[in-house]
Amino acid sequence: MLRPFLFTLTLLLMETTCFGQNDFANLARYADHNEVRAEMTNEVVFLGNSITDSWYARDTAFFESNNFVGRGISGQTSEQLLLRFRPDVVNLKPKTVVIHIGTNDVAENTRPYSEDYTVGNIASMIDIADQNDIRVVLASVLPATGFSWRPALGDRSAMIVALNKRLKQLAEEKNVDYLDYHSALKNDQNGMDKELAPDGVHPTMKGYGMMKEMVLKVLR
Template sequence: MFVRVSVVAAAAAFLLTASCAAADPVGLQKGDRVVFLGDSITQAAVGKSGYITQLKATLTEKHGVELVGAGISGNKVPDIQKRLDKDVLAKKPSVVVVYIGINDVWHGENDPSRGTSKERFDEGLRDVVGRIKASGARVVLCTPTVIGEKKAGGNKLDARLDEYAGISRKVAADTGSKLCDLRKAFVDHLAKNNPDNKASGVLTTDAVHLNEAGNRLVAETILGVLTK
């Protein structure tokens, strides 16, 4: 359940004109039920300036769809597999936006057993997408964003994130899902808007979790996939 949050007219107008790097729209229809599936980034997105809050007014009022959140802190792909039926498919969504991968990479930084191997990430994503599509819902698959905001290659886990983003892109292509390339959107934005090469503070609060600008960029990018 979402508490209705008013969004200022300027933010709504910005989102209505937003574009997206992904080429294939998902084709929202009136009456669609949209579920956002992810981790703590998604969980926080229903907050005052969160990306789901920013999307809600536009999608519900302009497009006549219902939004349902399903982010739980700490989630990785194996966790999503375990809770998919209860927390997502039971809501009978017609569109599921999957934004996952940060914890699969990050949690394995010092202890690989706490992360998700590339093979397991690939297999798990395919399982999640397959089960969603088997339920009759369409899938938007997002690439993981950033763990650190320095220029590309300047953050410790950039190479790993690029590999996992590549897996997400391949799974989207192989399964006929809509790709929302959030990693590309973040890297491109930071290349232009982080001249001091800061580790955080441009799009995130702590190098991972989104600040207001990061939430706006995610909302902008996802909106383009859902509506363009």
């Protein structure tokens, strides 16, 4: 059962060398803090990209008052989260992990987009969590009609909708909770209005407020 996962990790590590990058997954970002948190009781780890990173930075009190740990890194894709899943999640021994990733996969931050590849990476994370008795909450990708850093890609909102459909199916297959941010935050174009995300991707505090209510409801 572990062979496909180990094979994937081997390929990713090989690619890290090929790219000439010493820390493709940015394992160093939280290394020191992980040493401290590993000695503490951690209720929930929020794992993700800049959306998670900014949430913790802008609403630190929400995380700290609930004994939540923010492990978001800007620009990251599902393959990078898979590589850092053990140091940034498993080693902290949380009761629950909220996995929120996919925007940058669709935006092709690290490779041409493949829905199957993204879903496979997320499925591997769920499997690792299950092997370590960590409950999983799988969040949908937020609505977006385009990416300011990759304008040439055009409107990929339909790809996000299709990916979320797969993620919901995956959650059902793996018997984990599915957190549907997309349905709550989307507009008629399957994007987000300016009041929720001025750049169409990163939420305002109003957007985070909506997400907070939803995630707390699932966690409780």
